[in-house]
Amino acid sequence: MILKIGSKGTVVKEIQSLLVQIGYNPGPIDGYYGTKTFKAVRSFQKDNNLTPDGIIGPNTYTVLEKFLKGYDIYYVQKGDTLWKIARNYYTTVGKIIAANPGIDPDNLYIGQRLTIPYGIDLIDTKIDYTYEILKRDIEGLKARYPFIEVGVVGKSVLGKNLYYIRLGTGKNEVFYNAAHHALEWITSPLLMKFTENFLKSYTDGKILRGYNLDQIWKESSIYIMPMVNPDGVNLVLNGLDPSFPYYNNLIKWNKGSKDFSKVWQANIRGVDLNHNYPAKWQEGKEAEEALGIYGPGPTRYSGPAPLSEPETQAVVNFVKQHDFRLTLAYHSQGQEIYWDFENMASAEARKIGEAFAKATGYELAQTYGITSYSGFKDWFILEYRKPGYTFEVGLGKNPLPIEQFPMIYQNNEEALLLASII
Numbered sequence: 069m070i071l072k073i074g075s076k077g078t079v080v081k082e083i084q085s086l087l088v089q090i091g092y093n094p095g096p097i098d099g100y101y102g103t104k105t106f107k108a109v110r111s112f113q114k115d116n117n118l119t120p121d122g123i124i125g126p127n128t129y130t131v132l133e134k135f136l137k138g139y140d141i142y143y144v145q146k147g148d149t150l151w152k153i154a155r156n157y158y159t160t161v162g163k164i165i166a167a168n169p170g171i172d173p174d175n176l177y178i179g180q181r182l183t184i185p186y187g188i189d190l191i192d193t194k195i196d197y198t199y200e201i202l203k204r205d206i207e208g209l210k211a212r213y214p215f216i217e218v219g220v221v222g223k224s225v226l227g228k229n230l231y232y233i234r235l236g237t238g239k240n241e242v243f244y245n246a247a248h249h250a251l252e253w254i255t256s257p258l259l260m261k262f263t264e265n266f267l268k269s270y271t272d273g274k275i276l277r278g279y280n281l282d283q284i285w286k287e288s289s290i291y292i293m294p295m296v297n298p299d300g301v302n303l304v305l306n307g308l309d310p311s312f313p314y315y316n317n318l319i320k321w322n323k324g325s326k327d328f329s330k331v332w333q334a335n336i337r338g339v340d341l342n343h344n345y346p347a348k349w350q351e352g353k354e355a356e357e358a359l360g361i362y363g364p365g366p367t368r369y370s371g372p373a374p375l376s377e378p379e380t381q382a383v384v385n386f387v388k389q390h391d392f393r394l395t396l397a398y399h400s401q402g403q404e405i406y407w408d409f410e411n412m413a414s415a416e417a418r419k420i421g422e423a424f425a426k427a428t429g430y431e432l433a434q435t436y437g438i439t440s441y442s443g444f445k446d447w448f449i450l451e452y453r454k455p456g457y458t459f460e461v462g463l464g465k466n467p468l469p470i471e472q473f474p475m476i477y478q479n480n481e482e483a484l485l486l487a488s489i490i
């Protein structure tokens with residue numbers, strides 16, 4: 069990969085945002101490699117003993133990538149102390165200890181292999197959150213916090229991993245998922261940032277919004293699936309490449325347009341994953357046909373059969389392997405929380421929904437018509453008669469601008485904590 073003046077895209081945006089975090093000025097974080105980005109890269113190269121040509125080739129990228137991964141591997145040298153290493157990496161002794169379980173700070177030995185997390189946060193919430201970024205962030209979290217459980221629930225149509233992260237070791241299991249809908253990818257960094265903030269506070273022994281994280285860790289297991297539809301998210305964010313499987317079909321399904329960035333909610337086969345669950349699926353099918361939807365497309369096509377897609381199959385299998393007390397499915401937008409399905413939800417589910425409404429400032433609401441069939445929440449309530457919620461974060465038109473992220477995070481952090489113990 070070579071990035072230079074004139075390059076554009078999600079990777080440029082990601083590097084611009086990183087340069088800001090580590091003290092350079094690449095101009096606006098807009099995904100366009102202009103002269104300011106060129107100058108910032110050149111300064112970075114000078115500071116890191118790289119050829120200062122302002123071009124990101126393999127050598128410069130290798131150094132940048134360590135920062136993107138959020139950690140470096142270091143071998144202890146003569147005279148090192150953790151404090152000294154921490155200072156050289158602009159990080160803290162506490163962060164190094166968390167990343168190296170069992171380490172004895174008073175007995176380092178020469179040649180000892182250490183994982184050193186950089187002082188900066190890992191999850192960047194100012195950028196287009198592609199699958200590749202998610203994947204690297206999950207690897208980075210696992211390096212920084214090796215005690216977490218990370219796994220793969222299944223694979224997408226194009227073979228991407230459907231990751232999960234588990235926080236806690238307790239018996240009370242809850243499940244949060246995000247980005248069933250491609251345009252709603254802002255919900256992926258929401259769950260990832262929550263994961264990072266939880267782990268930061270937990271390892272520092274701090275409380276978070278008044279919640280005792282030690283207690284949550286012991287009593288609960290929070291299973292987080294941050295991106296249910298990675299193929300769709302990447303199609304929205306990176307666009308369509310001629311080498312792409314389904315290239316011609318996708319254009320046809322998108323009514324002849326090559327622009328997927330403002331309309332595409334489905335997976336890569338044009339199936340709307342949140343209409344593909346076996347919860348009044350047939351009624352949903354009739355409703356969509358009344359709207360003129362008879363096949364794959366950007367939104368609302370429920371597929372040839374319930375659970376026809378590997379992504380929904382993986383989610384259902386995962387749920388079946390657990391005993392979830394409740395589930396949260398993250399979507400955008402509307403600042404609403406849906407809590408019922410066909411009057412099957414209990415009075416307790418409504419009460420919990422009211423507590424979430426209070427914590428978020430969102431409205432507790434019912435769904436009607438086509439949106440009320442074959443969703444993940446609908447299936448969970450129908451199958452288990454336990455509390456299941458759809459959170460619609462943010463306001464405006466999808467895809468929501470990333471500038472809404474801080475507000476969305478503020479609205480949801482407490483509910484994400486509360487859901488693990490309520």
Ligand SMILES: [Zn+2]
Pocket residue numbers: 249252342399400
């Ligand atoms: Zn949605």
